[in-house]
Amino acid sequence: MSKKKYTIADIAAMAGISKGTVDRVIHKRGKVSKKAHEKITRILKEIDYQPNLVARNLKKNKTYTLYVLLPDPAKDPYWAPCLEGITAASDEFQAFGVMIDTAFFDPSSIKSFNSKCRQVLKNKPDGVVFVPLFYQEALAFAGDCERNDITLATFNSYLQEGQASSFIGQDLHQSGRIAGKLLHQLLGGDRKMAVIHVDEAFQNAIHMQEKEKGFRDYYGGLNDGSEVVTHTLPHKDIRNAGKSMQHFFKAHPDVSGLFVTTSKGYLLEGALPGTHAHIPVVGYDLITQNIDALKSGTLDFLIHQNPRQQAYLGVSYLSEYFAFDKQIPDRKLLPIDIINSENYIHYLQ
Amino acid sequence: MSKKKYTIADIAAMAGISKGTVDRVIHKRGKVSKKAHEKITRILKEIDYQPNLVARNLKKNKTYTLYVLLPDPAKDPYWAPCLEGITAASDEFQAFGVMIDTAFFDPSSIKSFNSKCRQVLKNKPDGVVFVPLFYQEALAFAGDCERNDITLATFNSYLQEGQASSFIGQDLHQSGRIAGKLLHQLLGGDRKMAVIHVDEAFQNAIHMQEKEKGFRDYYGGLNDGSEVVTHTLPHKDIRNAGKSMQHFFKAHPDVSGLFVTTSKGYLLEGALPGTHAHIPVVGYDLITQNIDALKSGTLDFLIHQNPRQQAYLGVSYLSEYFAFDKQIPDRKLLPIDIINSENYIHYLQ
DNA sequence: CAACAAAGTGTGGTCGATAACATTTTTTTC
DNA sequence: GAAAAAAATGTTATCGACCACACTTTGTTG
Numbered sequence: 001m002s003k004k005k006y007t008i009a010d011i012a013a014m015a016g017i018s019k020g021t022v023d024r025v026i027h028k029r030g031k032v033s034k035k036a037h038e039k040i041t042r043i044l045k046e047i048d049y050q051p052n053l054v055a056r057n058l059k060k061n062k063t064y065t066l067y068v069l070l071p072d073p074a075k076d077p078y079w080a081p082c083l084e085g086i087t088a089a090s091d092e093f094q095a096f097g098v099m100i101d102t103a104f105f106d107p108s109s110i111k112s113f114n115s116k117c118r119q120v121l122k123n124k125p126d127g128v129v130f131v132p133l134f135y136q137e138a139l140a141f142a143g144d145c146e147r148n149d150i151t152l153a154t155f156n157s158y159l160q161e162g163q164a165s166s167f168i169g170q171d172l173h174q175s176g177r178i179a180g181k182l183l184h185q186l187l188g189g190d191r192k193m194a195v196i197h198v199d200e201a202f203q204n205a206i207h208m209q210e211k212e213k214g215f216r217d218y219y220g221g222l223n224d225g226s227e228v229v230t231h232t233l234p235h236k237d238i239r240n241a242g243k244s245m246q247h248f249f250k251a252h253p254d255v256s257g258l259f260v261t262t263s264k265g266y267l268l269e270g271a272l273p274g275t276h277a278h279i280p281v282v283g284y285d286l287i288t289q290n291i292d293a294l295k296s297g298t299l300d301f302l303i304h305q306n307p308r309q310q311a312y313l314g315v316s317y318l319s320e321y322f323a324f325d326k327q328i329p330d331r332k333l334l335p336i337d338i339i340n341s342e343n344y345i346h347y348l349q
Numbered sequence: 350m351s352k353k354k355y356t357i358a359d360i361a362a363m364a365g366i367s368k369g370t371v372d373r374v375i376h377k378r379g380k381v382s383k384k385a386h387e388k389i390t391r392i393l394k395e396i397d398y399q400p401n402l403v404a405r406n407l408k409k410n411k412t413y414t415l416y417v418l419l420p421d422p423a424k425d426p427y428w429a430p431c432l433e434g435i436t437a438a439s440d441e442f443q444a445f446g447v448m449i450d451t452a453f454f455d456p457s458s459i460k461s462f463n464s465k466c467r468q469v470l471k472n473k474p475d476g477v478v479f480v481p482l483f484y485q486e487a488l489a490f491a492g493d494c495e496r497n498d499i500t501l502a503t504f505n506s507y508l509q510e511g512q513a514s515s516f517i518g519q520d521l522h523q524s525g526r527i528a529g530k531l532l533h534q535l536l537g538g539d540r541k542m543a544v545i546h547v548d549e550a551f552q553n554a555i556h557m558q559e560k561e562k563g564f565r566d567y568y569g570g571l572n573d574g575s576e577v578v579t580h581t582l583p584h585k586d587i588r589n590a591g592k593s594m595q596h597f598f599k600a601h602p603d604v605s606g607l608f609v610t611t612s613k614g615y616l617l618e619g620a621l622p623g624t625h626a627h628i629p630v631v632g633y634d635l636i637t638q639n640i641d642a643l644k645s646g647t648l649d650f651l652i653h654q655n656p657r658q659q660a661y662l663g664v665s666y667l668s669e670y671f672a673f674d675k676q677i678p679d680r681k682l683l684p685i686d687i688i689n690s691e692n693y694i695h696y697l698q
Numbered sequence: 699c700a701a702c703a704a705a706g707t708g709t710g711g712t713c714g715a716t717a718a719c720a721t722t723t724t725t726t727t728c
Numbered sequence: 729g730a731a732a733a734a735a736a737t738g739t740t741a742t743c744g745a746c747c748a749c750a751c752t753t754t755g756t757t758g
Contacts, residue, residue, distance in 0.1 A: 005412065005446075007713095007714055007715085008714065008715060008716090009714075009715095017737080017738090018737060018738045018739075019714095019715085019716095019738090019739095020716090020717085020737065020738060020739075020740095021736080021737060021738080023715070023716060023717080024717095024736095024737090026715090027716085027717095029717085031735065031736060031737085032735095032736070032737085033724095033735080033736060033737085036736080036737085050443065050444060051444075051714085051715070052407075052444065052713090052714050052715070053444040053445070053715095054403055054406045054407045054444070054445060054446075054713090054714080054715095055407050055713070055714035055715045055716090055743090056714080056715050056716080057403045057715090057743090058401075058403045058404050058407050058713090058714080058715080058742095058743050058744065058745095059714080059715050059716050059717090059742070059743055060715085060716080060743080061742085061743045061744080063354065094399070095399065095401070095402040095403070095673070096402070096403060097354075097403075171695075174691070174692070177691050178689070178691040178692050180691075181689055181690060181691040182689070185535060185649060185689065186534060186535065218691070300534060324444070333695065334695070335686070335692070335695035335696055336692045336695055337684070337686060337687075337692075338686075338687040338688075338689065338692060339687070340527070340530055340531070340534065340687065341530060342523070342526050342527040342529075342530040342567070343523075343527045343684065343685045343686075343687060346520075346682065346683070346684035346685055347684055356743095356744055356745085357744070357745065357746090358744075358745095366707080366708090367707060367708045367709075368708085368709095368744095368745085368746095369707065369708055369709075369746090369747080370706080370707060370708080372745070372746060372747075373706095373707090373747095375745090375746095376746085376747095378747090380705065380706060380707085381705095381706070381707085382705080382706060382707090385706080385707085400744085400745070401743090401744050401745070403743090403744080403745095404713090404743070404744035404745045404746090405744080405745050405746080406713095406745090407712095407713050407714065407715095407743090407744080407745080408712070408713055408744080408745050408746050408747090409713080409745090409746085410712085410713045410714080
């Protein structure tokens with residue numbers, strides 16, 4: 001597994017050529033005769049030369065600045081774990097000259113997002129990790145970054161891959177399928193299921209739709225007479241939730257399982273009519289209210305989107321790209337963790 | 350978040366003293382007047398000096414050797430993912446002068462383990478990552494390592510923490526509870542459950558017992574008349590499994606859920622009598638046979654012990670310890686992943 | 699108060715990669 | 729074939745931490 005390490009000086013000696021020329025070959029800086037070029041290339045291949053990243057790094061001695069742009073955790077606790085991920089990555093790469101700044105935008109305000117984008121651009125960072133919550137605006141920002149030679153990584157929401165841009169997140173369609181499977185496991189087949197959309201923010205619409213599609217895809221594949229209906233809660237106000245759900249169950253008394261496509265599952269606590277008080281529910285995200293609902297039995301399973309890890313990886317990818325010339329994966333899909341009241345603890349923090 | 354970086358030369362200039370003296374203070378090498386010592390200490394604290402790890406590393410320019418000692422994946426496929434984890438860590442830290450060798454022992458042979466231990470010691474590595482499958486022998490080996498100033502990390506099985514030794518694994522008791530919760534979710538309360546131990550290897554006994562305890566702990570806490578019985582399959586031979594299970598169900602026809610405490614859950618495929626063919630089963634580990642059983646419906650849930658990540662972290666911890674003077678955590682408990690037929694794919698590889 | 703020991707301090711080479719600059723070799727031009 | 733231009737190659741300082749060694753200051757002894 002291990003093998004001898006060669007330095008540029010070693011290679012130069014082997015080739016009977018100065019290390020300056022070796023370096024020129026390695027970095028394709030030209031001004032090398034093809035005779036020398038061939039000789040050195042052959043040796044490099046032969047010994048599978050791996051440059052000493054430590055030395056390279058020291059010589060470069062550049063500090064890189066990264067900006068992380070994400071929704072304000074104070075406005076939506078879903079984002080709070082991201083801070084830990086960012087801090088962890090920051091601690092790890094600080095010693096390698098990567099400096100990380102953070103900016104929060106209001107997830108309900110495009111204006112706030114645009115303003116923070118301008119702030120980030122003004123600081124001319126080497127890389128930006130951000131959550132493209134608002135599609136059009138995010139696209140524009142990505143364009144700005146590209147024009148300014150800023151390397152990008154996005155997480156949580158899909159924007160686009162390619163060039164200087166990477167995506168870290170989850171397969172939402174599949175996570176909908178998983179919710180379907182879980183309810184199927186709990187209830188058996190030939191049932192009527194409901195997809196409940198609870199969110200006031202339009203920018204989550206695509207997420208919710210993808211999840212619903214996956215869910216319906218799973219139940220469609222069963223071909224056992226199962227049925228899926230959809231209900232959208234107009235407001236996240238808890239009193240409205242109760243009324244709305246009672247209304248819904250009057251129209252669909254035979255629904256025997258719920259899939260809540262957002263992190264608002266906890267709103268069902270006390271909002272379900274007595275007839276359906278103990279109906280199985282699958283929801284999303286390990287926010288404290290949901291964990292309480294998991295413990296109390298209102299929610300049966302949560303699907304964990306691992307925001308901490310998403311942010312951590314986004315920062316890590318860019319840091320390693322700048323510090324160690326590592327390639328950034330175009331797309332990284334995280335595992336879709338299934339959480340119940342007994343295993344949630346390991347996914348916190 | 351980011352802050353200015355100071356070098357030893359900076360500090361020396363600030364204190365009006367040469368960098369040699371600054372270095373002596375930093376490393377407590379003595380031979381410094383208390384006047385100079387105070388002055389430098391104050392400045393160090395003031396600016397929160399963080400040495401440039403890159404430069405430090407380059408100067409040291411030492412290559413560290415690690416040995417990973419684990420059961421042969423050819424004898425038990427459970428261990429195969431560890432190799433990927435080791436390779437990933439190896440690729441990552443090779444550039445920082447960490448070389449990794451691997452040795453396999455036969456998980457059914459203490460002699461093989463001892464022989465490999467001797468081989469490892471003969472190579473005098475700086476650190477060893479190993480699976481302490483055989484408790485007494487592992488303890489002896491750990492002692493040998495300590496005497497030879499070899500830093501240790503263990504994974505999968507618990508040995509002991511402290512001094513130069515770290516443990517990476519899972520909370521087995523809790524994973525038993527999780528299995529209990531899953532079956533409870535699938536079946537509801539007031540049921541009779543069975544713990545099935547399927548393994549020929551005595552060294553897994555402690556693992557199996559811990560899981561059973563957790564499982565019983567969960568069902569005991571329900572206080573709803575639930576009952577748990579235990580059944581041990583003497584051999585892993587599939588024909589015996591069928592006979593043994595038929596026997597078992599004759600004695601306990603009212604058992605409505607199974608918890609298999611090892612990775613041998615797939616052996617139940619076709620081994621359950623018609624009366625109990627579709628009884629819910631929770632098992633362990635993402636080996637291919639189990640995934641097939643998950644797809645076919647013989648198994649409902651698997652608990653993932655993440656051997657890949659365990660090995661990866663073991664190697665990473667030691668590598669970072671040697672390369673970057675990072676502290677090794679005494680104990681790292683990994684999340685206990687719940688797997689069904691829809692989300693297993695993300696946990697492979 | 700020499701002479702010497704001990705304590706404190708400063709200097710410069712090293713790790714390996716990098717690139718600016720200096721030097722040598724080859725090619726082109728009249 | 730000599731001068732000039734172009735191409736190829738060699739040399740060396742640098743990044744920051746580290747430490748052996750050289751050096752200077754202080755303290756001690758006869």
